[in-house]
Amino acid sequence: MKQRLVDEINKQITYEFYSAFLYLSMASYCAENDLPGFENWFKVQKDEEEFHATRFLTYLHDRNQHAVITGFENPPTEFTSLLDALEKSIEHEKFVTGRINYLMDIAYEEKDYSAVDFLNWFVKEQTEEENSFNIQRGQVKLVGDNGPGLFQLDREAATRVFTPPVIP
Numbered sequence: 001m002k003q004r005l006v007d008e009i010n011k012q013i014t015y016e017f018y019s020a021f022l023y024l025s026m027a028s029y030c031a032e033n034d035l036p037g038f039e040n041w042f043k044v045q046k047d048e049e050e051f052h053a054t055r056f057l058t059y060l061h062d063r064n065q066h067a068v069i070t071g072f073e074n075p076p077t078e079f080t081s082l083l084d085a086l087e088k089s090i091e092h093e094k095f096v097t098g099r100i101n102y103l104m105d106i107a108y109e110e111k112d113y114s115a116v117d118f119l120n121w122f123v124k125e126q127t128e129e130e131n132s133f134n135i136q137r138g139q140v141k142l143v144g145d146n147g148p149g150l151f152q153l154d155r156e157a158a159t160r161v162f163t164p165p166v167i168p
């Protein structure tokens, strides 16, 4: 494998773990602000991000490459509202989509078709992730300051469960 691609996949492992901590920070905000359903929802998101990180890590090993585990920046710890957390999530997911596209660009440039095949799963996954956050943001916007509406959304968010995706 070309070192350039290995280096960028190693960076991606860090970004995915950063994502996990970002969503854990949001789960914590929800726990402290009487939104146990969204606390669960963000914790499930955290599990998904750890799954992503581990997929990248395993892929490097599958290709007989050296994985480098590093630390990362502190995620934000203060949010002004659930909507604020969801807005920040969407910005972050757009950034991650850009990263996946960048990795794909390199894989094509280096004619690494195994990496292209591997990254295709993440291309689809990012579409789902952005859509999932957009739906939550839309609904939270819709209820606005309506307490009973938010209470109902929170109850729905409580039902989200992490199911490890089946990789074809």
Ligand SMILES: [Fe+2]
Pocket (backbone or CB within 6 Å): 016, 019, 048, 049, 052, 096
């Ligand atoms: Fe991710």
